[in-house]
Amino acid sequence: MKTLAIIGGSGLTHLRNLTVRERRVMRTPYGEPSAPMVYGLVGGHEVIFLPRHGHGHTIPPHSVNYQANMWALKECGVSDVIAVNAVGAINTALAPGTLVLPDQIIDYTYGRAHTFFGSHPEPVTHIDFTHPYCEALREVLRDGASRAGLALAPRGTYAATQGPRFETAAEIRKLERDGADIVGMTGMPEAALARELGLCYASLSVVANYAAGKVEGEIDLRTIERHLESGTTKARMLLEHAIPRLYGA
Template identity: 50%
Template sequence: MKKIAVIGGSGFYEFPELGRNESVSQMTRFSDTPIELRRAVLTGRSVFFMPRHGSAHHCPPHKINYRANIDALAALGVDAIIAVNAVGGISDACAPGNIVLPDQIVDYTWGREGTFFDEFEDEMCHVDFSYPLQSSFRKQMFDCLGREGLKVISNGVYGCMQGPRLETAAEIQKLQRDGCDLVGMTMMPEAVLAREKNISYLSICVVCNWAAGICSTKNTAEENDSQVAPLSVDDMKAVLEEKITKVRTALISALTLV
C-alpha cells in the first residue's frame, strides 16, 4: 500500500484533520539536523505531513532545503506527494479564491540545489520531466475539492520564481507571454527532486491574488488608472485562511478514497 506525503505551503502549517498522529524525525545526508514530520494512519495507509516553510513559516522559498525534505520522504518509503502551494493568478481562469491543479511548470529560479545527481557515475542521469505533475490522485483530488464548494481548474502552467520578493509587473507580463497561468516560488526544485526519487507529485495551488499588474485588466471599466494598488499580503492571507480549511478537508476525503 502506498505511503503518501502532504507538503503544506504558506498558511498550511498544521493538519489537525489527520486526527491522531505522531512525530517522526528522519535524518538525511543533506541536512545536519533531522527533518521533522507528522505521521498518521488513514484507512491503513501511512500519511506524512511536512510544512514546507517550517511550523512557524521561518524559512523563505529560496532557503528551503528541498533536497533534504524530499530525501527524507524517500527514505520513509513515500510513493506519492500531494503539495499545496499559494500562488498568484495570471490567466483569466485563475482568479483569487480558485484552486488550480497545474500540469506544467516553467522554472525561473536560480542557485537552488536542484538535483540529487551531483556527479555522473556509470551513466548520465537525465530524468524525463516532460510531464512533471502526473499523479494517480488527480481525479480524486479534483472531485473532492469540488465537493467542498471550491472552484477547481484541472490544468495550467506554473511559473516558479526565485522570491522571496513579489514580482514586478514587467516580470508578470513576461510570464504571461511565456504561457504561464500561475506564479509561485516553491514548486521547483521540489517537483523534479521527487521525480528523481520516483515519487509522483501533484500540486494543489490556492490562488491568493492577481499577480502584479494583472489586476489592472480585471478591474471594472470605469477604473482607468494605469497604476494598480500594491499587492496586499494581508489580503493574500485572508484568502488563504478562507480556503485552506476546505483544502485540508478535501485532502482527507481523497486520501481515504484511494
C-alpha cells in the same frame, strides 16, 4: 502499498484534521528537512505531513532544503506526495481563493540544489519531465474536489520564481507571454526531485492574490492572508475527500 505525504505551504502549516501519532526527526545526506515528519491519521488513513517552511513558517522559499525534504520522504516509505502551494494568479480568470491543479511548470529559479545526480562520480542521468505532475494523483485530486463539491481549475501552467520578493509587473507580463497561468516560489526544484526519486507527485495550488500588475495598487499581505485562509480551508476539505480515494476507499 501506498503511503501518502502532504507538504504544507504558506497557509497550511498544519493539518487540523490530522490525528498525530508520532513526530520523527530525520537526517539525510543533504542535511535536515524543514521539520520533523508528522505521522498521523486522516479519516483512518495514514499520512505523513511536512511543513515546507518549518513549523513556525521561518524558512523562505529560496532557503528550503528541497533535497533533504524529498529524500526524507522517500526514506519514510512515501510513494505519493501532494504538495500544497500558495500562488498568485496571472490568468485573471483564477480569482483569489481558487484551487488550481497545475499540469505544467516553468522553472525560473536559480541557485537552488535542483538534482540528486552529479554529486558523485556516476553516468549522466536524465529524467523524462515532459509531464511534471503524476496524472494518477491528479485524478485523485480531481475526484476529491468533485466529492467535496468544490470548484477546481483542472489544469494550468505554474511559473516557479525565486522569491522571496514578489515579481514586478513587467516580470508578470513576461511570464504571461511564456504561457504561465499562476506564479509561485516553491514549485521547483521540488517537483523535479520527486521525479528523480520515483515519487508520484502533484501540486494543489491555492490562489492567494492576483499577480503584480493584474489589478490596481500594490499587493496587500493582509488581503493575501484572508484569501489564503479561505483557500486552505477548501484545500483541507478536498484532501479529506481525496485521501480515502487514494487508498481505494
